[in-house]
Amino acid sequence: LTRHYLDRIAASQHNAFLHVDAELSLAQAKAADARFAEGSAGPLTGIPIAHKDIFVTKGWRSTAASKMLGNYVSPFDATVVTKFGDAGMVTLGKLNCDEFAMGSANENSAFGAVQNPWDTLAVPGGSSGGSAAAIAARLAPAATGTDTGGSIRQPAAFCGITGIKPTYGRVSRFGMIAFASSLDQGGPMARTAEDCALLLNEMVGFDERDSTSLTAEQGNAREDFTRELNQPLTGLRIGVPKEYFGEGLAADVEQAVRAALDQFVKLGATLVEISLPKTSLSIPVYYIIAPAEASSNLSRFDGVRYGYRTPEYKDLQDMYKKTRAEGFGKEVQRRIMVGTYVLCHGYYDAYYVQAQKIRRLIADDFQAAFKDKCDVIMGPVAPTVAWDLGSKSDDPVANYLADIFTLSTSLAGLPGMSIPVGFGAGEKNGKRPVGLQIIGNYFAEAKLLNIAHQYQ
Ligand code: GLN
Numbered sequence: 001l002t003r004h005y006l007d008r009i010a011a012s013q014h015n016a017f018l019h020v021d022a023e024l025s026l027a028q029a030k031a032a033d034a035r036f037a038e039g040s041a042g043p044l045t046g047i048p049i050a051h052k053d054i055f056v057t058k059g060w061r062s063t064a065a066s067k068m069l070g071n072y073v074s075p076f077d078a079t080v081v082t083k084f085g086d087a088g089m090v091t092l093g094k095l096n097c098d099e100f101a102m103g104s105a106n107e108n109s110a111f112g113a114v115q116n117p118w119d120t121l122a123v124p125g126g127s128s129g130g131s132a133a134a135i136a137a138r139l140a141p142a143a144t145g146t147d148t149g150g151s152i153r154q155p156a157a158f159c160g161i162t163g164i165k166p167t168y169g170r171v172s173r174f175g176m177i178a179f180a181s182s183l184d185q186g187g188p189m190a191r192t193a194e195d196c197a198l199l200l201n202e203m204v205g206f207d208e209r210d211s212t213s214l215t216a217e218q219g220n221a222r223e224d225f226t227r228e229l230n231q232p233l234t235g236l237r238i239g240v241p242k243e244y245f246g247e248g249l250a251a252d253v254e255q256a257v258r259a260a261l262d263q264f265v266k267l268g269a270t271l272v273e274i275s276l277p278k279t280s281l282s283i284p285v286y287y288i289i290a291p292a293e294a295s296s297n298l299s300r301f302d303g304v305r306y307g308y309r310t311p312e313y314k315d316l317q318d319m320y321k322k323t324r325a326e327g328f329g330k331e332v333q334r335r336i337m338v339g340t341y342v343l344c345h346g347y348y349d350a351y352y353v354q355a356q357k358i359r360r361l362i363a364d365d366f367q368a369a370f371k372d373k374c375d376v377i378m379g380p381v382a383p384t385v386a387w388d389l390g391s392k393s394d395d396p397v398a399n400y401l402a403d404i405f406t407l408s409t410s411l412a413g414l415p416g417m418s419i420p421v422g423f424g425a426g427e428k429n430g431k432r433p434v435g436l437q438i439i440g441n442y443f444a445e446a447k448l449l450n451i452a453h454q455y456q
Contacts, residue, residue, distance in 0.1 A: 001029070001046060001047070001048060001090075002025050002026060002028075002029035002046075002048050002090050002092070003026070003029075005048050005092055005139060005140055005141070006020070006022050006025060006026075006092065008137075008138060008139050009092065009093065009134075009139045009140075012137055012139055013115070013120075014114055014115045014117055014120075014124075014133050014134075014137055014139075015096055015111075015112050015113065015114050015115065015130075016095060016096055016114055016124075016129075016130040016131075016133040016134040016137065016139055017050070017092075017093050017094065017095060017096065017130065017134065017139070018053050018061070018063065018065065018093075018094050018095065018096050018111055018130070019053070019060045019061045019063075019093050019094040020060075020092070020093035020094075021059060021060055021093065024059045024060070024091070025048070025090055025091060025092055025093070028085075028090040028091060029046065029048075029090045031088075032045050032046035032088045032089075032090055033046065035088050041088060042087055042088060043198055044084070044087045044088060044089050044198060044199070044202065045087065045088030045089070046088060046089075046090065047088075047089050047090070047141060047142065048089070048090045048091075048092045048140060048141060048142070049084055049089045049090070049091060049092065049140065049141075049142040049143060049144070049199075050091070050092040050093050050094070050095050050131070050134055050139070050140040050142075050143045050144075051078075051080075051081060051091060051093075051094055051095060051143070051144045052094075052095050052097050052101075052128050052130065052131050052143065052144050052145050052146055053065055053094040053095055053096065053097055053130070054097060054100075054101050054146050054176055054177045054179075055078040055080055055081050055144055055146075055175060055176055055177075055186070056074035056076065056077065056078050056081070056175045056176075056177065057074060057077055057078070057081050057091065057094065058073075058074060058075065058076060058077050059091070060073075060091070060093060060094045061073055061094065062074045062094070062177070063094075063110075063111075064097075064099065064100045064101070064177045065096060065097045065098060065099045065100075065108075065109040065110055065111055066099045066100055066110050066327065066328065066329065066332070067110045067308055067326070067327050067328075067329070068301050068307045068308045068327035068328055069177075069301075069306075069307050069308070070110070070307075070308060072306060072307055074175070076175065077175060078172075078174060078175025078176055079172035079174040079175055079207050079209065079210070080144060080171060080172060080175070080176070080186050080203055081144075081175065083202050083203060083205075084144075084199075084202055084203075086202075087202045089142075089202075092139075092140050095128075095130030095131045095134055095143060096109050096111060096112075096114050096129065096130030096133075097109060097126065097127045097128055097129060097130050097131070097151075098126045098127035098129070098151075098331070099328075099329045099331065099332050100177065100179050100294070100298065100332055101127040101128075101146055101148055101151055101177075101179045101184075102127065102179060102294070102331050102332055102335055103126040103127050103331060103399065104125065104126045104127070104150070104151075104154060104399045104400075104402055104403055105123035105124075105125065105126045105129065105387070105389075105392065105393070105399060106123060106124050106125065106126040106127065106129025106130065106133075106155070107123060107126070107389070107390075107393045108126070108127075108329055108330075108331045108332075109129075110329055113389055113390075113393075114129045114130050114133050115133065115389070116133060116136075116158060116159060116386050116432070117133055117136040117137035117159065118136060118159065118160060118386075118430050118431055118432060118433055119386070119427075119428055119429045119430035119431065119432055120429050120430070121388055121389060121428050121429045122158070122385075122386040122387065122388060122389060122428070122429075122432055123158065123386050123387055123388070123389050124136075124155055124158055124159050124386065125154045125155030125156075125157065125158030125159065125382075125386060126151060126154070126155055127146070127148075127151040127155070128143075128145035128146060128147070128151045128152055128155045128156075128163075128189065129155045129158075129159075131143035131144065131145045131152075131155065131163075131189045132145075132155035132156050132158065132159035132161055132163070132189060133155075133159055135159065135161045135189055135190060135191060136159040136160055136161050141190065141191070141195070142188065142189070142190045142195060142199055143188075143189045143190070144186060144187075144188065144189070145163055145186070145187055145188070145189045146176055146179075146184055146185065146186050146187070147163075147165035147184075147185050147186075147187060147406075147410065147416075148179050148180050148183045148184050148185075148290060148410060149183060149286050149290060149403055149406060149407045149410045150381070150382075150403050150405075150406025150407060150409075150410065152164065152165045152187045152189060152418070153165060153381050153406050153416055153417065153418040153435065153437060154381055154382050154402075154403070154406055154418070154435075155189075156189055156381075156417075156418040156419075156420075156435060157381035157382055157418045157420075157433065157434065157435020157437075158382070158385070158386040158432070158433065158435070159386075159433060160420040160423075160433030160435075161189060161190065161191055161420065162189070162190055162191060162192055162193055162195070162196055162417070162418065162419050162420065162452065163187060163188065163189040163190075163196065163417060163418050164187050164188060164193075164196050164200065164415065164416070164417035164418075164445065164448065164449065165185055165187045165409070165410070165415060165416050165417070166185060166186075166187050166200065166203070166204065166415050166445055167185075167214075167413060167414065167415045167442045167443050167444075167445065168182075168183070168185050168212075168410075168413030168414075169185075169212050169213055169214035169218075169220065169413070170185075170203075170204045170205075170214060170220050170415075170443075170445075171185060171186040171187060171203045171204055172186075172205070172207035172209070172210045172213055173185075173186070173210045173212070173213070174207050174209040174210045174213075178293075178297040179290070179293070179294055179297065180289065180290040180291075180292075180293035180294055180297070181212070181293055181297065182212070182289070182293060183286075183289070183290060183293070183410050183411070185410075186203065187200070187203070188200055188203065192453070193229070193417075193419065193449045193450075193452035193453040194226065194229060194449075194453055196225075196417070196449060196452075197225035197226045197229065197446075197449045197453075198225075198226060200225045200445060200449075201222070201223075201224060201225050201226070204220060204222060204223075205220065205221075205222050206220055219442070219443045220443075223446065225445060225446050225449055226449075227446065228446045228447060228449070228450040229449065229450050229453045230450070230453065230454070231450050232267075232268060233264065233267045233268045233269045233451065233454055234267075234268035234269075235268065235269075235270075236264070236268065236269040236270070236375055236376070236451070237269070237270055237272050237373070237374040237375045237376075238261065238264060238269050238270065238271050238272065238374060238375070238376055238377070238378050239272050239273075239274035239369050239370075239373055239374030239375075239376065239377040239378070240261065240271050240272065240273055240274065240377075240378060240379065241274050241275065241276045241279065241369075241377060241379055242273055242274070242275055243275065243276050243277065243279040243280070244276075244279070244379035244380060244405055245379070245380075248383050248401075248404070249380060249383050250383060250384045250385070250424070251425070252385065252424040252425035252426070252434070253380050253382070253383065253384060253385060253424065253434050254380070256421050256422035256423070256424070256434035256436075257378075257379065257380045257421065257434065257436055259421070259422065260378075260421035260422070260436045260455065261378060263455060263456070264378070264451070264454075264455070267454055272373055272374050274369045274373050274374055274377065275365075275369075276362075276365045276366065276369065276377075276408065277365060278358065278361050278362045278365050278408070279365075279404065279405075279408055280404070281358050281361075281362065282362055282404065282407040282408040282411055283400060283401065283403065283404060283407060284355070285355045285358045285359055285362065285407075285411060286403070286407040286410070286411060287338070287400055288338075288342050288351050288352060288355040289352070289355050289356070289359065289411070290335070290339075291335040291336070291338040291339035291342070292339040292342050292343050292352055293339070294332075294335045294336065294339050295335070295336045295337075295338075295339025295340045295343065296339070296343075298328075298332070298336055301323075301324065301327065301328070302320050302323065302324070303319055303320065303323030303324075303327070307327065308323060308326070308327040309323050310322035310323045310326055310327075324336075331396065334396060342355075359411045359412075362408050362411050362412055363411065363412035363413070365408075366408070366409075366412050366414060366439075366441075367441075370441045375440075375447070376438055376439065376440050376444070376447065376448065376451060377438070377439040377440075378436060378437065378438055378439070379405060379436075379437050379439075380405055380434075380435070380436070380437060381405060381406060381418045381435035381436070381437040382402055382403075382405060382406070382435070383402060383404060383405065384402070384424075385423075385424035385426075385432035385433065385434060386432050386433075387402075388428075405437060406437070409437075409439050413442070414439055414440065414441065414442060415439070415440050415442070415443075415444055415445050415448060416437055416438065416439045416440075416448075417437070417438050417448050417449070417452060418435035418436065418437055418438075419435065419436050419438065419452045419455055420433050420434070420435060420436075421434055421435065421436040421455070422434050436455075438451055438452060
């Protein structure tokens, strides 16, 4: 199985993988085979998985798709990587993504863009674009992704695969290269909800090395996420936020999403119109909070301890400046500047504190809906299908605006997933998939996976 995928990776042109080491992978596969002989194999033993290059790995380089970490090899594995290793999974390599997970199209990678396997003229989405493309092109049966403001759900939608962002705090962030720590959350990406459930079984749980990791007492006990697959959907109340169907939603996306909602009605669910009135504020709020946290997290990349250092410099100040100017890409520099600005004395109250207050109101909107109107919420993942490679790469604001339907879930810390529900209208080099977003209340992952599993 590992050989099969390594051969496919070697022959592929999508630029989904950044680092592959066949020898290491095959050694892991051999160890997995031995577990079958010993009788210690589990359901995922021997199944290959590839990791977004945000997760650090001992054997493969860990670059966060940045020149800053171009040759970085971590002395330890991320907790998620360790957990999958303990389950006997085989690492296939490291996946391309936006630099430090900042982006919506995977075009901010220092190592080049990724092609969408459905239509090679289209972006795969971002920031986990390599993960989504690898699954869609059958270069890996499973992958990890990280979602700070949509980076699992949106590339899953653009590449026609399945991905789930768990409740914030369920999956350890230890060894996940930090972008915005109060939002970052790892999760699985695969072909089906059932595969995601099996993967999530291994991922969740308290980790003392992550200060925001949730304990079992707080609700983060390990559970079998496959246990509710095939539960009837009769009586399920699906909230349909009117703000997710307004101006800006492309007609072909709306059509595919509404057809999917009709399917759920046939399966016994009812649709309830709800309102999430602060939806439009999620863009300014997120693009204040995420850069603020990023500017602090990325201060560690100063050319002293690890990573890139400029070859020529006059003194320490000059070394810092040149290292950061040469090591970070444009979008990362933009975010560091915005983040530093909103945190500085005099602007802190006007921007950062204000954004935190609105963040709470956004979370309150969801709680009001879940309190007495609906059990889950459904809507589009993104306003359009995948756009053309290069068409928005010089327009950061156009990228930010496309995050409108995924940001509020992240700001509230809620679980959300994307499942494939058809294709958009236009064809260029091929079809462009549409994703349906399913959002649940805290710890509702099993319910979301069950609902997703029933969709045909
Ligand atoms: N597109 C968003 C951003 O650029 C979200 C990225 C993410 O979830 N990592 O920040």
